Amino acid sequence: MTRLGTSFWIVLLLHAGDCSEENINGCDMNPCMNGGVCENQDGQYKCHCSQMSYNGHLYGGPYCTVILLGCERHWCQNGATCYPYLDKGRHRYSCICPEGCTGTKCQTSTAFSFEESGFMQVQTKLTNAFEPLNVTLSFRTLQAAATLLQCHVEDQFLMLELVDGRVRHTLQRAQDTESVFLELPPMVSDGHWHTVKASLRNNMLGLSLTDPSCLEDTCRMEVQIDRAEPDLGSGLSELTVIQNLYIGGRGENETASGFLGCMRDVWLDSLIVVPGLGLRSPAKQLNVKQGCSDWDRCKENPCQNRGRCVKTGWRSFSCECHRPYEGEHCLDEYVAARFGSEDLESYAVFTVEDDPGDSNTVSMFVRTRRSQGLLLVLSNTTSQYLRVWLEDGMVKVQINNFESLLGSETVSDGHFHLITVLVEPESLSLFMSAKSQGRIPIRSVLVQAGDAVYVGGLPDRRASLAFGGYFKGCIQDLRINSRRLQFYPVSVPASSYRLQSLMKVTRGCTGDDSCTNNPCLHGGVCYSMWDDFTCSCPPNTAGQRCEEVRWCELSPCPSSAVCQAHTQGFEFQLYN
């Protein structure tokens, strides 16, 4: 040191009094290596080693010269960042957890979900009753209105909630006539994570949101609250106050505004709240589940029979079923009604109970092998104004004895077909499945309460014969508009017209045993199919009933003759 320098330090020591001789400004010598920054503290120096890697290493130690090895083998989980440091010369590390994790190794998920009327109650000891709230939490939900958190401290009532899809923080005090609230503009009920911070301290009510959609200061609000000195009750004057905090609801018997969704990283002051974790487990909880993975119930494919699943909210869904299926999971199938079993003359009658008007859709599944038969008649006391029957295996519809429309595709193939008749004020259309079979102009018909719906035939035999006779086959899931006409009610409550009578109709869709009288000729073997049969014919016979004999193949002719088959036999011609 130079003489000048020494005299300077003497001056300084005189002023500083009890400082020792080592208290020189060490930072002058720039002792911190590898990017470390030197800080002068009361004449002492301290190196703040670079948090960035330097030459591929992180450094520690008093001069940032020791390569930190703590993270060479570490157990940080869930994508946590390892942070190495030196502790009394030993290499150690700590894990810096990503969102949603906690624990020394970030091994614990902080996420949990609330189900119907779920809530969590946490008791905290307040050391300063004037600053009762400092909470940060992340949530995800589809609800537009719900209670995220509420607490009561003496005469103060604080609530963090969702109102119209936005976060709101409300303070209500006994002495105030009106409550004070803050509300932030972004919409947060979108099923994504949002992080909110709510506080009441230093007489400021605060609310902020950490969100990518936040511009500048739009997601941070504070308002000054009058100090509530005169109303400080006996409890507030004491140092500690027990505070009950409700998360995700308002407690046991208040289910109306319960939160349905997930929360994670719920911090009360500097303590994290995780159900089931020792550190600060809730005093009471109901319908709270750890984790937040299974909220999309549609991922479990709950809809059967090709039904479409639609998310309708938190852990809730609805199935859009394909006909003839129904029910929460599309598991209930409308019971088919069998008409003309063993060629009996059968029909069903329903009564229309409302006034559907002049726009109506009549639809049903039809299965038959017959090319004719009466399917449905709508009638009032004066006329049969809508008739649907089979003609040449196709569907024919007639309005008011006049206009009629014939389908273009065959239904009588033994398979189920969805037939839809659309009667509008000025037109009539026919569909098979979704395929249009034609459309004609009509004069409107009115369906009214008290009208009768005949299915499969009419009580009057001759009237039925005029439209192809009684139907033989099955009808399933018959509807007029959305009203069902159920022959055999299924368990699901569906609004159905009243069944008035069921004549010789049977449940299900079993076909007749067409083999009973063995229709196969010439020793053919009969196999029963639905309302049909097939014959396994012996060699040299053909036809549906093996009625054709291929006489010539039996080689009845001399080898020099040519055989010629006829329906009733054969002849052979001899050539010279």
Ligand SMILES: *[C@@H]1O[C@H](CO)[C@@H](O)[C@H](O)[C@H]1NC(C)=O
């Ligand atoms: C909630 O209601 C149940 C039954 O109605 C009752 O036993 C219980 O004491 C109530 N709890 C609270 C906190 O009011």
Ligand SMILES: *[C@@H]1O[C@H](CO)[C@@H](O)[C@H](O)[C@H]1NC(C)=O
């Ligand atoms: C509020 O809580 C955060 C943790 O969420 C903590 O870091 C902060 O120090 C707390 N503030 C006060 C004033 O207690």
Ligand SMILES: *[C@@H]1O[C@H](CO)[C@@H](O)[C@H](O)[C@H]1NC(C)=O
């Ligand atoms: C029966 O229906 C036809 C066609 O909609 C209608 O013209 C007639 O007035 C109805 N009769 C009665 C009594 O409602």
